[in-house]
Amino acid sequence: MKFLVTGGAGFIGSNFIRLLLRERKDSEIVNLDKLTYAGNIENLRDVEGDRRYTFVKGDICDREVVEAAADGADLIINFAAESHVDRSINEPGSFIRTDVFGAYTLLETARKYDCGFVQISTDEVYGSISEGSFFENSMLSPSSPYSSSKAAAELLAKSYFTTYGLPVLVTRSSNNFGPFQHPEKLIPLFITNAMENKPLPVYGDGQQVRDWLYVIDNCRAILAVIDRGKSGEVYNIGAGNELTNLQITEMILAGLHKPSSLIKFVKDRPGHDKRYSVEAAKIRQLGWHPEYEFGKALSETIGWYRGNAGWWQRLKSGEFLEYYKRHYHERHGLGDAA
Ligand code: NAD
Ligand code: TYD
Numbered sequence: 061m062k063f064l065v066t067g068g069a070g071f072i073g074s075n076f077i078r079l080l081l082r083e084r085k086d087s088e089i090v091n092l093d094k095l096t097y098a099g100n101i102e103n104l105r106d107v108e109g110d111r112r113y114t115f116v117k118g119d120i121c122d123r124e125v126v127e128a129a130a131d132g133a134d135l136i137i138n139f140a141a142e143s144h145v146d147r148s149i150n151e152p153g154s155f156i157r158t159d160v161f162g163a164y165t166l167l168e169t170a171r172k173y174d175c176g177f178v179q180i181s182t183d184e185v186y187g188s189i190s191e192g193s194f195f196e197n198s199m200l201s202p203s204s205p206y207s208s209s210k211a212a213a214e215l216l217a218k219s220y221f222t223t224y225g226l227p228v229l230v231t232r233s234s235n236n237f238g239p240f241q242h243p244e245k246l247i248p249l250f251i252t253n254a255m256e257n258k259p260l261p262v263y264g265d266g267q268q269v270r271d272w273l274y275v276i277d278n279c280r281a282i283l284a285v286i287d288r289g290k291s292g293e294v295y296n297i298g299a300g301n302e303l304t305n306l307q308i309t310e311m312i313l314a315g316l317h318k319p320s321s322l323i324k325f326v327k328d329r330p331g332h333d334k335r336y337s338v339e340a341a342k343i344r345q346l347g348w349h350p351e352y353e354f355g356k357a358l359s360e361t362i363g364w365y366r367g368n369a370g371w372w373q374r375l376k377s378g379e380f381l382e383y384y385k386r387h388y389h390e391r392h393g394l395g396d397a398a
Pocket of ligand 2: 144145146235244245246247249261262263268269270305329
């Protein structure tokens, strides 16, 4: 089976490609990635020599590039996106371009070649929920430019199923963590800041709740959806590891034997969703269940960042540092917290 994976040089995409090559011996993969600040060719250094794997540097908004990369593909899996909520608040334009127009370009290409399409969406499309959990048919009420652009993309994908009969699947996973996650996101930012004895900037009161999912469990769930999901359907993916940001922060500090005095409460994120929670019964009916216990997966993740300091130190310099200086330090008065 031939796959076009977009955004495969990012966090989840690179973990997915590695899993696919390991578990599906007959798979052929083209990875199309623009290599934005979030994409990192190093993430897949270990599979570069695999004859079944090809990397193409390119933009999912560029129809010519996408058509060339998708030629002969049976399935397009779209991980490519601008993915950070804070950046979407500062600079929404790139989210509309990549997450919405990029998805449209891929869908048109899938239609041209008559191949399947998987849209990797997010639980953030539902918005916040104070009690209970969202089901796949719950109303979408995204809060940020990021989650709104993701909602637009998956609705567009669903419309290609309804209108053109394109085989489309949508996954909505909760917050992922694990190896190769960019250090701008909560868990890797806090692990690496703590390692450097820098402040951990907790937004607001730190009582916001996220349902944490180990990235390999998400990748296996995506495989289950590809193998056994029903065309036109949406699948929530969550492991039920609901924790407040402050609880996560304390676990990270304990795992690294660092003091709580590193915690710094800073100005809250505008439009900050209080709690995400999805009901995952539908994906469990496909035979999937999370395999990683949260505490153990977090320890392994801390171990990975400890063992790969060169990887994240490079990412925390250059463009990233400039971006932080522009938007983050000023907003939170954090000095050199990044
Ligand atoms: P990421 O930011 O680590 O990676 C995104 C990748 O997309 C990068 O490699 C980047 O170079 C590439 N990219 C960006 N714009 C592109 C463009 N125009 N053309 C081609 N490539 C482009 O993101 P991630 O955390 O791996 O998330 C992957 C997908 O999963 C995203 O669609 C995201 O919305 C979704 N998702 C993520 C999470 C999470 O917790 N990380 C949770 C639910 C859903
Ligand atoms: P993040 O990793 O950005 O994921 P998302 O916003 O998509 O859920 O943030 C996870 C939670 O952590 C979210 O409630 C915002 C909070 N957060 C902080 O408190 N401080 C930080 O520096 C970051 C990056 C996030």
